[in-house]
Amino acid sequence: MQFKGRDVISIRDFTKKEILHILDTAKYFDSGNYKEHMQGKIMASLFFEPSTRTQLSFGTAMKRLGGKVISVSDPSTTSVAKGETLFDTISMVDRYADIIVMRHPVEGASRFAAEAAQKPVINGGDGANQHPTQTCLDLFTIQKAFGKIDGLKIGFVGDLKYGRTVHSLATALTHFKTEMMFVAPETLAMPKEYLDELDSKKIKYTVTEKIEDIINDVDVLYVTRIQKERFPDPMDYEKVKGVYIIKKKLLKNAKKTMRIMHPLPRVDEIAPEIDQTPHAIYFEQAGNGIPIRQALICLVSGVIE
Amino acid sequence: MKEFKISAIKEGTVIDHIPADQTFKVAQILRLGQYDDVLTVATNLKSGKMGKKGIVKIGGKFLTDKEVNKIALIAPSATVSIIKNYKVEGKQIVKIPDELDNIALCINPNCITNHTEMKTLFTVVGGKPVKARCHYCERCIDTSELEIK
Numbered sequence: 001m002q003f004k005g006r007d008v009i010s011i012r013d014f015t016k017k018e019i020l021h022i023l024d025t026a027k028y029f030d031s032g033n034y035k036e037h038m039q040g041k042i043m044a045s046l047f048f049e050p051s052t053r054t055q056l057s058f059g060t061a062m063k064r065l066g067g068k069v070i071s072v073s074d075p076s077t078t079s080v081a082k083g084e085t086l087f088d089t090i091s092m093v094d095r096y097a098d099i100i101v102m103r104h105p106v107e108g109a110s111r112f113a114a115e116a117a118q119k120p121v122i123n124g125g126d127g128a129n130q131h132p133t134q135t136c137l138d139l140f141t142i143q144k145a146f147g148k149i150d151g152l153k154i155g156f157v158g159d160l161k162y163g164r165t166v167h168s169l170a171t172a173l174t175h176f177k178t179e180m181m182f183v184a185p186e187t188l189a190m191p192k193e194y195l196d197e198l199d200s201k202k203i204k205y206t207v208t209e210k211i212e213d214i215i216n217d218v219d220v221l222y223v224t225r226i227q228k229e230r231f232p233d234p235m236d237y238e239k240v241k242g243v244y245i246i247k248k249k250l251l252k253n254a255k256k257t258m259r260i261m262h263p264l265p266r267v268d269e270i271a272p273e274i275d276q277t278p279h280a281i282y283f284e285q286a287g288n289g290i291p292i293r294q295a296l297i298c299l300v301s302g303v304i305e
Numbered sequence: 306m307k308e309f310k311i312s313a314i315k316e317g318t319v320i321d322h323i324p325a326d327q328t329f330k331v332a333q334i335l336r337l338g339q340y341d342d343v344l345t346v347a348t349n350l351k352s353g354k355m356g357k358k359g360i361v362k363i364g365g366k367f368l369t370d371k372e373v374n375k376i377a378l379i380a381p382s383a384t385v386s387i388i389k390n391y392k393v394e395g396k397q398i399v400k401i402p403d404e405l406d407n408i409a410l411c412i413n414p415n416c417i418t419n420h421t422e423m424k425t426l427f428t429v430v431g432g433k434p435v436k437a438r439c440h441y442c443e444r445c446i447d448t449s450e451l452e453i454k
């Protein structure tokens with residue numbers, strides 16, 4: 001397995017073996033007992049679109065590894081706004097930093113940047129396309145909670161049409177023997193393209209509009225936000241907005257070991273009363289972003305194998 | 306109805322069995338608009354197999370693999386014959402390649418390839434109809450929906 005010098009652009013670029021190695025490496029960092037592997041190294045954090053949480057998480061990961069961070073957080077004030085091309089920006093930063101983290105609103109921008117740069121590029125999100133470190137931390141969270149991924153029933157609820165975290169996680173889960181259950185209003189259903197992919201890999205799945213159909217059956221419930229602006233007709237939003245709110249009452253007959261995940265930020269799709277139950281692991285999930293990003297930073301930098 | 310005779314060419318390429326509605330598109334992607342040697346473009350010809358078909362005969366021109374790949378995208382049923390001395394010298398295989406290297410545009414308006422001066426690349430993933438995935442935005446697209454570059 002060769003990680004040194006590689007880019008982390010899409011979960012599709014990694015084999016099952018490689019994904020498991022990333023999770024294993026994250027376990028090492030999660031133990032808290034590690035060296036400052038990135039001492040003397042600089043990470044460039046290029047956020048052409050704001051995402052406080054992702055940027056904080058990458059910055060924390062790098063600093064805990066003893067490295068330094070240079071960043072562009074407000075693209076409107078930079079030379080990018082003055083018409084400098086992405087290629088020029090990347091080519092310049094490539095000579096400043098040892099590793100580049102980039103978030104960009106245009107899909108494929110990270111792949112393009114990775115091709116322009118000599119140094120490893122980690123995709124912190126490219127439009128509606130990929131957010132591979134989120135996918136890895138989601139897998140890590142499941143593995144940590146259950147000690148395994150194989151054999152689990154994983155339910156997805158909310159906006160499955162536009163939710164890139166759902167798409168990437170479902171793609172990644174095709175490497176494992178899981179059963180997937182998709183709960184969404186028809187207008188926000190899981191795109192056919194992804195279901196075709198599951199079919200071709202003979203993965204068992206169900207599609208339903210009712211959360212009650214699956215709630216007592218799932219081991220993991222992955223909740224995403226339904227955004228008002230996704231609905232051409234505001235009436236349609238009003239119809240579905242309250243339907244998928246996760247409350248204690250709904251979980252009455254759920255498995256005791258069932259765990260609820262959410263990529264955050266949440267609005268009101270998970271009631272605060274859930275936070276104190278053992279089902280809630282979404283804050284821990286966010287925390288898992290640190291060891292996962294530490295693992296990826298160190299692996300592609302070649303400071304660990 | 307009287308059969309319409311299309312004159313033979315001495316040297317060049319004959320593209321036959323084009324779906325009738327794609328005939329002009331084939332001529333267009335090969336940029337034959339300004340072509341100054343013998344060129345025949347005929348369409349809505351009767352065909353046993355296809356009902357109606359088109360045919361393009363280009364005197365004095367042989368197609369590159371890239372050009373044949375482009376034809377495969379919009380007219381996978383087409384046949385391409387190489388003509389030398391009025392005889393069919395050989396056929397070029399019309400098959401969608403594994404990779405579409407800079408021959409088609411991505412239909413995703415938010416794809417980097419539509420925001421920057423750059424090459425496009427698609428990986429053909431198969432299926433029916435044949436789909437290809439953009440190397441950049443990762444959108445999976447029916448090859449018939451792709452616009453030829």
Ligand SMILES: [Zn+2]
Nearest residue numbers: 411416439442
């Ligand atoms: Zn694209």
